[in-house]
Every structure is written in C-alpha cells, then in structure tokens.
Amino acid sequence: MRRIAVVALAAVLASGACSTPGASGEVRVLVAGDPEELAAFRAIVDAYRAAGGGPVRLEEVAERDDLVARLSTSIAAGDPPDAFLLNYRYYGQFEAAGALQPLQSMLDTSDVLDAGSFVPAAMNAFRDDGVQTCIPLNASSLVLYYNADLFAAAGLAPPRDDWTWDEMVAAARALTRDVDGDETVDVWGLGVEPQIIRLAPFVWSSGGSIMDEGAPSRIDLGSVRAALATQAFLDLRGLHEVVPTEEDAESIDLETRFLGGGLAMLMESRKVVPTFRTIEDFGWDVAALPRFGRRPVSILHSDAFCMTARAAEPDAAWTFLEFALGPEGQAIAAQAGRTVPSLRSVAASQDFLTPGGSPSNSRVFLAQLDGVRSVPNVASWPQIEDAVNALLEEAFYDPSAGPEAPELIAAIQRATAPLFAQEEA
C-alpha cells in the first residue's frame, strides 16, 4: 500500500497542477479509523446536518497507510477530497508537494474558531513559516498506563507525576514475574514499542535532541545525553529484561497483553482508552511519563483537518471544518474516548474527563501538553521513521547481535542521510 502512495505522490509532484472537478455542493471528507472512530465521524456529520449544514460525504478507510495511498492517488488523478484528517508526522509530504490549502486566512476571519482556544503545541505542529496549514482535531501524548492491582499486589505505590526513569525500571523489574514457576515470564513489567517516537521523549527529557536544530538535516542523537537515553531504552530489553521478548510481542501485541493482565505498565497514547474501558478484572489508570533528566517530556500525538489545494468546495468544506473543529464537533469526538480534544475548553469538560469513569487521572493528558514536544515537520519523515525504527527494533530485541547505543546511532545517521539529502534536493 505504501508503494502505491509513493507512486501516486510522485505523480502529484510531476503533474504540478491537476484539474478541478465540477462543484456539486457536496463536501468530501477523507478519514481513517477503527469502527468506533468512523462512527464518531458519522455522528459529527449527522450533527452538522441537523444543525442546518450542507451535504457531507465521508470517505472512510481503515488505516493511515490506506488514507495516504487514497489521498495521494486522488490528488494525482485530479479528484481529491475537499478535506482530510491526518497525523502531523505524515502531512508534511503533502504540504511539500503543494497539495494543501493553508487555513490561516480562513481561521483569521472565522467567527466560530479562535486560534488561541487550541492547544498551542498541536497548532504549532501544523504551522509552517508562521502559517497555519491544518487545524488539529485532537492533541494526545504518550502516557504510562498501569495495572493498579499488580502494583498493589507487589506492594508498590502507583507511579507519581514526578517519577524518574530509574524508579520506573525498578518497578518494572519488581513486576516482571514467572507466576506459575515454568521458567517463562507470565507478567512483564513494561510494554514499549522500539520506535523513535517512543524513544524521543526520553532523549528530550535528558536534554538531548533527535534532530539538529533549525531546518533539520540529520538525525542528531550523537550527544552524550541522547546516547545515554538511547542506551537506557535499549537496556529495558537487553539488560533489565522487563519488556516482552520479540516472540512474545509478536504473539500477543502489547495492548492485548495489558488487557489480559500480562503487562503491568504500557507506554501508549490516548487511543487505547476505549478498549481498556472494557476491562473488568482489574483496576487501571494513567500516569505521566517518567523523567529521564530534570523534567518530564512527552511527545505529541495529533491529527488535524487539512484542506486540499484543489478542493472543489472550499467554502462549504471550511464551514464543515468549523463545526467539526468547534466545541460541538470535538465534544462528539471526545465522547468516543479515543482522543484528547485540541480545544482546551472541551478538554477540560466532562465530555473528556468523564468523572467517575476510567481513567480517573485523565487530567494527566492535559498536564503533559504543557511540556509536550513534536517531531519536526519534514516531508520525508515517514521514510526516516521507518528507517530508524528498523534499526532500533533490531538493537532492542537482539542485544547479543545488535549494536550498543553509539554504534546504533551511527548506523541510524548513515541510513537516514540519503533521505535528508533527498529532502534538501
């Protein structure tokens, strides 16, 4: 699927301009998500129509890769949707291709939306040279989910807001257990995927950086602080053995393992909350990420509505986006439980915090947004992320054959250099 997207995106770049299909008055909006997310989008459209809005046709796909492939193809073929919803790590490629209509001027004159009402970090992630390209619908971050019953059974206090990395590792070691004595681990202390977006918060917390400042031109994990954080991340599997082995992670994914009580802590974004709300066998909650350095830092997870440059119905599309991104639309999305609203007023409302519901510490998602950081807006970021993740995974799961942090970082820099060169070209 990614190959189709690449070919189609190349066609977007090659074609330069695409013809605009005839206007029909119907707004086409491309979205991706699981069945519950898609249901929430349909509910937003229904509410919009009930409020007197015009016709909106949702184009639904299941996965982000499917969305990117469909979007690339439709743009290249001159038949793009008017608007689409995409994560900030993936929208840069469309911006670089000139396929997006910046929303800054519409936002400036809007009577419905006020830029100051949104989470600043999320707005910044979709801003280029001071111009707001897309507007975020949600603003989640990486947090720590924990099984409260396992903590209590081990005599451990729940994670505090000012937890340190070392305290987390110590807890994970205490919680990793062979329950039935068959010499295989039944409960793992921690679940974290070996990905750059999982490692980055701890590099930032250490005072290091993942890319050079300004216009990013290379992966910059080379500082001592970044190398220490990277080595500590690798040690979770190689030295401490508190995260599932590769075989265990492949046989049961981390989310499912947590659901079954086989994982004490899990680093994830807000997206798992609807699934975790089905848990009946044990108590669970969320905590802030531990700090590796002096202060905790998390990483932004945010999707935004963007408008295509060749939208057939830009005015009608903007009217719909005002509704979807406004208090009513965001409240509907928040009720699905999977996202953190990007409008601060909705994020502080009961629609999101759900008093009495799980997780009881939902405010941690809001508290973390103050220090949240994001990966840079680089058009080739998806390819960079793939290249880094492949090397990181190898080093994480195979410590005997995989490199230590300095060698890993050098390998990452070599593997990503051509992608940055391509970016500059």
Add this chain to the structure above:
Amino acid sequence: MRGGGISSALGRIAMAMLFAAPLVLVAAGAFQPVGQPPPTGFEALSPPWSLEAFARVRDLIPLGRMTANSTLVAAVSVPVGVLVAAWTGFAIARLPARAGAFLAVIVLVTALIPVTALVVGRVTIFRLLGVTASPLPLMASALLGVSPLFVLVFAWSYKRLPATLFDLAAEVGLTPLAAWWRIAVPLTRGTTVAVGMLALIVVWGDFIGPLLMVSDSAWYTLPAGLGVLSGLDGPRQPIMLAAALLAMIPVGIALLVLARRPRGHA
C-alpha cells in the same frame, strides 16, 4: 486397495488438510467469545464456542450492503471478463503464428506491469468519465478480461485445438464468432470454468478497487469492510474472523457450483 492407492489417498488428504488449515483456524476464531484475550495455542480449537461475533459484525459494518455490492460486481465482472478474455484469446490463437506470438508477448508484458503504476491513470479516466461515485470502476477490469493472464490461458488453450477444425468451419460458412461458440467453447469448457473460478476469486477479493477508485463508501465491497474490521483490537478479532467467514460463503458456494460443471478437453 493397493499400496500405491493408499499412499495416493493419504497424499491427497494431507494436501487437503494443508490448504484447509487456515480455513479451520478462521472458523475456530470466529466462534470464540468476543472480549477475551486472543488464544495463543490450540485453545482456539476448543470450547467455549459463541455466536456473538457473527451478531456483532453488522454493528460495525453494513455487511448486507457490502455483500450486495460484491455480488453485483462479481455478477457483472466475471461473465463479462471471461467473455472478453476468451474472445481475445481466440483472436490471438487464430492469427498467423508470428502475429499471434507478437500479441501474446504484448499481453504478457501488460501482465508484468505493476498495478501501482496504473492506479493513478485508471482513477483519472474514471474521474473524466464521472463514474467514481459508482461501482463501475470496480467492474472496469472485466473489459480487459479481468487479468491479462486469463487472455493468455485462453489463447494457449485454443491454440491446442487442431487448426483444421476452424479451417473446415470457415469452408462451411461459419463466422469466426460462430466457430468459437460451436467448436472452441465446447472443447475447452474446463478452461472456461477454471478461468471463471479464478476471475471470481480475483474480483471478490479486490481490495485496491474500493480503496482507491470508488469515492462513495456506499459502493464499498466486502474487502473494504474486512479492512475496517482488521483494525479491531485483539479481543474483538473474532468479529473480523466471523466477517471473513461470512464473506467466504457466497464465493465458496459459487466455486462449488462451478467446480461441478462438466469438463471439456482442455
């Protein structure tokens, strides 16, 4: 039964089990209770069984509409595609040797072109025709015989028939179309059935079409629905497996019916 017969039968059973194993696992998973951690071993093949997953499929995707769409697309695409492939193959087989070989090479080359290279062009054509909000893009491959390989299969099959049959048919005044219908089709019925089955499998399982070429979700077919369900978390995977099992039923019945058709020589 002789030793050779026994070993042959055992070999067939082993081969059947090899191909049936994935289906058994899908079925076993579909009847697992929803909401439980997914099994990691043979417990997937043991009780408790549940029909809950089947009941919940329709809560998540419009299964009836998608099945109707898939059926409509297959009902049009398979017969039209087989007809086009057969006619094209017959034309290649009846041309002089060099011209036929040249066309066969052209068809072979088109079969080697990656689908990724054609998607944008196809969507552009559908947009210009104004049919992206209809099921027509899903049926369009039928006008090309569904797959270039099917054209080649027919060409090779017709090529094996004695040329004198068609020379005699021409002498008695049969048109090429009549000769194809009265001589080639009866003698290659097995090929036609096999291509029909393969075409049905290709059309029924087409995921790229609804994903990239149809702009109106109302025309999504079953593979698009299964794509949505594939994003479900582990404890709800029985729902996806139940949907996959239901999606197999119509095409399974159709394949069984086709497989019972009398076979021709080729």
